[in-house]
Amino acid sequence: MKSKNILLLSLLMTLMYPAVGFSYEKIKCAGITQKWGSNSVQMRASGTGFPSGVWRNALTESIDLWNQNPSKFKFTLSYNEPGVGKGNFQNEIWWTSSLSAPAVAYYWYTCLTGHLVEADVVFRTTTPYHYTHNKKTLSGYGGGSRSFQTVAVHELGHALGLKHVSYTYNAMGSDSTHMHANGSTAYAYPGEDASHGAVALYGNDNATNDVAIAHWRWTGFSGEYSTHARTRVFNSSGSLLPSFTDAGEPRYRVNKGQQVRLEMSYENLGSGCKSTPVKYYISTNDLITTWDRHIGTGNVSVCRNTVYTTSNTTLTIPNDLTSGANYHLGAIIDPDNAIAETNEANNSSYVGIRIN
Ligand SMILES: [Zn+2]
Incomplete structure (x- = not known):
């Protein structure tokens, strides 16, 4: 969403915008990174906009x-x-009907001393937001609603000190296609690159372990925003298999006994690099668990940097599946729970297939 930077203490008219890079973008003024002077920042939710409830x-x-x-x-x-409003040295969150974008983060900084001094997040009342985790309701999965949480994570990223990112799969790009999904639910999250940006600004807590898997990938950019599409299924020589849209999600046509490569995005949302097994499964539904049929094992090494999207493991579609039936190829990172993670619920995801 839009972000507005307003120079509070400096009259410098020439802002130095950071060069387009391969990762997170910090808020800068005259070449100086602008961040909070404290590692703990209070946000204040409007009483009328966010009463107790959903x-x-x-x-x-x-x-x-x-x-x-x-x-x-x-x-x-x-x-x-x-009382909420701009320019009062309080970080507030509210709703309004008068925005040209679904949401805006306004931030003020001192420029030469490099400090953010206020960040407000405003949501537009006329955007068809929904708070649900039911993926089929949300625009990324064929529904008509915009995930409130993906937009809020994006705007809070601005409030933390991050700008838009175009060059990797990112919540600071197209947020509505930056979700973790398994089964019927989908969840927003800041993601690897934005987490990397937070560490660059405020230091590493050296205490967070979290690896994750997503069936979204970076495809390019639209203006300042990264664009994303679903991960894919290839044959063993790397050619894209035929697919169709089934109830808002892609489904790939595969043959029994065929060797395929399942593309996934593997993320490290934690403090340090990890090397971990990935197990691959066939499931009769889109909820991937270790109870599903195990068809192969690979390995990935992930650090906090550009998101690692790969189809590096060849899998064989079992011969005893039912022709014409739908299944899902699934992947689970850290399948044996060797890593004690902050979030154990983002380790599994899927891509739909139909057996020819
Ligand atoms: Zn934005």
Whole structure:
């Protein structure tokens, strides 16, 4: 979403924008990184916009998602803020009908001393937001609603000190296609590169372990925003297999006994690099668990950098599947739970297939 930077203390008219890079983008002024002077920053939710209930819960979830990041930075969130507005040295979150974008983060900084001094997040009331985790309701999965949490995670990324990213799979790019999904549910998350940016700004807490898998990948950019599409299925020589859209999601046509390569994005959302097995499965539904039929094992090494999207393991479609039936290829990172993770619920995901 849009972000607006307003120079509070400096009259410098020439802003130095960071060069396009291969990772997170910090907020800069005159070449100086602008960040909070403290690792704990309070956000204040409007009393009228976020009364006790579903929207407050969704906002709290979005704050908590950021607070799982491997940097030392943490948000706190208070409720029932009575008077909200721009330029009052308080970080506030509210709704309005008068925005040209679904949401905006406004931030103010000192420029020469390199400090953020206020960040407000505003959501547009007329955007068809939903707080649900039911993926079929959400636009990334064929539904008509915009995930409130993906937008909130994106705007809170601005409030933390991050700008838009175009060059890797990123919540600071197209947020509605940056989700973790397994089974019927999909969840927002800051992702590897934005977490890396938080560590670059505020230091590593050296205490967070979290590896993850996503069936989204970077495809390019639209303006400042990275664009994403679903991960794919290839044959053993790397040619894309035929697919069709089935209820808002891709489904690939495969033969019994065929060798295929399942593309997935593997992320490290934690403090240090990890090398871990990945197990691959055939499932009769889109919920991938270790109870599903195991068809292969690979390995990935992931650090916090550009998201690692690969189809590096060849799998064989079993011969005894039912012709014409739908299945899902699944992958689970750290399948034996060797890593004690901050979030154990983001280790599995899927791509749909139909047996020819
Ligand atoms: Zn934005």
